[in-house]
Amino acid sequence: MKRGTTLFLKVAVILLGLPILALCIFFVPGMADYAAEIFTDFPLIEALVLIYVYGTAIPFYCALYQAYQLLTFIDKNKAFSDLSVKALRIIKRCAVLISILYVIFLPFIYIIAEADDAPGLILIGMFIVFASTVIAVFAAVLQRLLQEAINIKSENDLTV
Template sequence: MKRGTTLFLKMAVILMGIPVLALCIFLVPELGNVAAKLLPAFTPTKFLVFIVFDGAAIPFYFALYQAFKLLTYIDQNKAFSELSVIALRKIKYCAITISGLHLLALPLFYLFAEMDDAPGVIFLGLVVPFASLVIAVFAAVLQRLLQEAIHIKSENDLTV
């Protein structure tokens, strides 16, 4: 693969992290304050918002780092190696973690939908967990395919 293609993908991986960082810095505190005002009876609402959204940023950035490492392996012609399989496995676990954390926030979306009588808010709350699960399944499929390719390659290397 040409180095320019992986360079473009590396830049895209880096640029994907900037909006999430901005959301964590500027939007999450506002969401926490709004949630605390809308649900004064449920005291830990603000902290739940912080835990879910800022907590999900940690595996997100770890997955971005693993994607960056995977692109580096491709540059070094180590795409069909156990290192790539490990990176895909870590990306899969990060996506599952993000999905699980965002599923914890679904009761908040339900309460907001009840207050505003807008059931579409619940479907909006399902976007991130569903997208994360799709990424986890995709990473699992790629991991399995890569393991099979490595196995076939090792068998071919042993055949003289």
């Protein structure tokens, strides 16, 4: 396969990471300050919000890196390998972790939305959970299909 066939997808993976990076740099500190203003009786809330949101960014970037690696494997004609299955497994686990963390975080988002009278925050949190769950299920299906294809290929190699 030509090296440039997955170039568009690699660029898309990189471009997916840029808005989240911008949010982490510019929006999250302000959100943590706002949470500290709302919850004045809880002094560690600002640090908790920063740790929690940045903690969810780590599996996101890990999954993006694995998607980039998967595209590299496709470029090198190693799409049907255990490395690809491993990359899909890591993507699935990262997506599940993001979903779990945001499900835990949703009550806190609800409290902030009630204080600010902004129901859109709850929808954003629910969208993140939904999107992560869809990605996890899709990666799980692809992982299983790829593993079955590898097993069939190895059986055919043994019979020939």
